[in-house]
Amino acid sequence: MKKYVFLFLLVSGSIFAQKDNFSFELQGNTYSGLGNNFISEGLGTFTGFGAGITGIIYKNFGLGFEFHKGFTEVKDVSVFGDLRNPALTTFEILALYRYHATEKFQIEGNIGVANMQIKSKSDYRTDGFSEGGTAFVLGAKGLYSITKNNSLYVLGSPRLYFLSTGTTIDNPEADKYYSKPTLLNFTLGLRLYF
Numbered sequence: 001m002k003k004y005v006f007l008f009l010l011v012s013g014s015i016f017a018q019k020d021n022f023s024f025e026l027q028g029n030t031y032s033g034l035g036n037n038f039i040s041e042g043l044g045t046f047t048g049f050g051a052g053i054t055g056i057i058y059k060n061f062g063l064g065f066e067f068h069k070g071f072t073e074v075k076d077v078s079v080f081g082d083l084r085n086p087a088l089t090t091f092e093i094l095a096l097y098r099y100h101a102t103e104k105f106q107i108e109g110n111i112g113v114a115n116m117q118i119k120s121k122s123d124y125r126t127d128g129f130s131e132g133g134t135a136f137v138l139g140a141k142g143l144y145s146i147t148k149n150n151s152l153y154v155l156g157s158p159r160l161y162f163l164s165t166g167t168t169i170d171n172p173e174a175d176k177y178y179s180k181p182t183l184l185n186f187t188l189g190l191r192l193y194f
Helices: 002-016 038-042 172-179
Strands: 022-034 046-058 061-071 084-100 105-121 129-145 152-164 182-193
Touching: 022 038, 022 061, 022 152, 046 084, 046 182, 084 129, 105 152, 129 182
Parallel strands: none
Antiparallel strands: 022 046, 022 182, 046 061, 061 084, 084 105, 105 129, 129 152, 152 182
């Protein structure tokens, strides 16, 4: 754990040292399951909020750290189980490349990993039911400045999450259905540069 804290402080120090390369975001999010899997067939669309920090480390390359929380309802009990009020939580680490298309418009490509957890309430367990895993993240952001000094941007972002839950089922089709869901995320928000 100390290694990760040291690495974070080292990266943060190099980010803060560069002018206008550090930013903070507030976001509104949706997450929907894609294809044939337990999230797309058993749950509605997650809607919620998020926050993140990004910083350029070298030229146009940088890192981002994001947190997201989303809420939904069970759409099909036979698929998801007799659970209530599922909540999705993600923590993400992203590598990014920022391209300045114009003075007011930027495009970012990002790739990374996310820890994703779905926690649901249950009538049979006092602490509820939790499942999740690690996701490979692939996405992009479009940013448009709404201030003269280019310190505040509106952003829109689609992302794909290829989740691996670690569930092991002997039947290969059922295993893929429950352990390899894909999610599509749409984000709208604001980014403030410091």
